[in-house]
Amino acid sequence: MHVPSKAGMACRKFLTLLAGTLAFSAMAASAYAQQLPLFDAHMHYNVEARSVLSPQQVIDLWRKTGIRAVLATSRPNDGTLDLIAQKAPDITIVPFLRPYRVQPDRHDWFSNAEIDAFVEKELQRGIYRGIGEFHIFGKDADAPFMAKIARLAKARDLWLHAHADEDAVERILRHAPGVKLIWAHTGMSTPLDKVEQMFAQYPNIVGELSYRMDLEQDGALNPRWRALMTKYPNRFVVGTDAWVTPRWGQVEELAAFYRRMLGGLPRDVAERIAYRNGLSMFGLEEERSTR
Known part of the structure; x- marks a missing residue:
């Protein structure tokens, strides 16, 4: 024995x-x-959602879900204005100008002279912290109006929020080197090797994580994403992207998903990605900490 x-x-x-x-x-x-507050850096209170959810119902949903700040966009921008008008003391709303009046604008906004005039008029409100989310792909990002928007954002210290492939992102950054850009969905299907390469090359990119289907692996945070987030803890934000009305019914589920994924990170990194990065991007961290 x-x-x-x-x-x-x-x-x-x-x-x-x-x-x-x-x-x-x-x-x-x-x-x-599970207790982390969230900064939702990708949401849309579009006209279709406004016919189903009142601004107060949206605020109540965020409050229930632990979403304490949002990057607000809508089509048209009236939805964002309605949310701001609620003056919820515990929800910070960061308004972005969306260059869409109606749904078809997403296909040709970058070559439509009417959108140029629309954006100029909207900017006169003086409330917007960025422009987007807008859709742009490949060589369309070399359109004169896209170049104008990029340079305008750089000159006025506005963020861009681009739903774009990596080709378009790089073209935008060439138009206005140093312009601050939130990359919607972090490219969605862009290979992680390319994502890491772009993050190393362009320090002014922040990756928003909605619809990255590879975040999860075997019920936990994908180890490759964990390594990338740990390497660039200040460069990621979360988002629900309620781009169609039914997705508003998934907001609580999406918030739970993010918290589950963030539980696989060191506490300080999880806090940054959950909400601190979003606040610091817009100079809000100090303001929130004094409330």
Whole structure:
């Protein structure tokens, strides 16, 4: 009969203790993540949603879900104005100018002279912190109006929010080097090697994470995403992207998904991606901390 040595028994005891400690740490991280406030950096209160949800119902949903700040856009911009008018003291609303009046504008906004005039008029409100979300792909990003928007954003210290492939993103950044850009869906299907390459090359890109179907692996945060988020903890934000009305019914589920994924990160990184990055991008962190 084999009798374990004292060293072997001690080793097994240590490994058992270590496994228990790691399991407890994972549970603690997961429990902590469930309490994280969120900055929703991609939402749309479009005309279709406004016919179903009142501004107060939207505010109540955010309050219930733990969404404490939002990057607000709508088609047309009236939806964003309605949300601001609620003056909810516990919800910070960061308004962006969306260059769409009606749904078809998404297809030709960058070559439509009427949109040029529309954007100029909307900017006169003096409330917007950025322009977008807009859709642009490939060589369309070299359209004169897209170049104008990029340079205008750089000159006025506005953010751009681009639903774009990596080709279009790089073209935009060539028009206005240094312009601040939120990359909707972080390219959605852009390979992670390319994402990492672009983050290294362009420090003014922030990746928004909605619809990145590869975030999750086996019910937890994909290790490749974990490495990328740990490497660039100040460069990611979360978003619900309620681009169609039924998705508003998924906001609570999406918030729970993000918190579950963030539970796989160190606490400070999870906090940054959940809400601190969004606040600091718009100079709001100090303001919120004093409330």
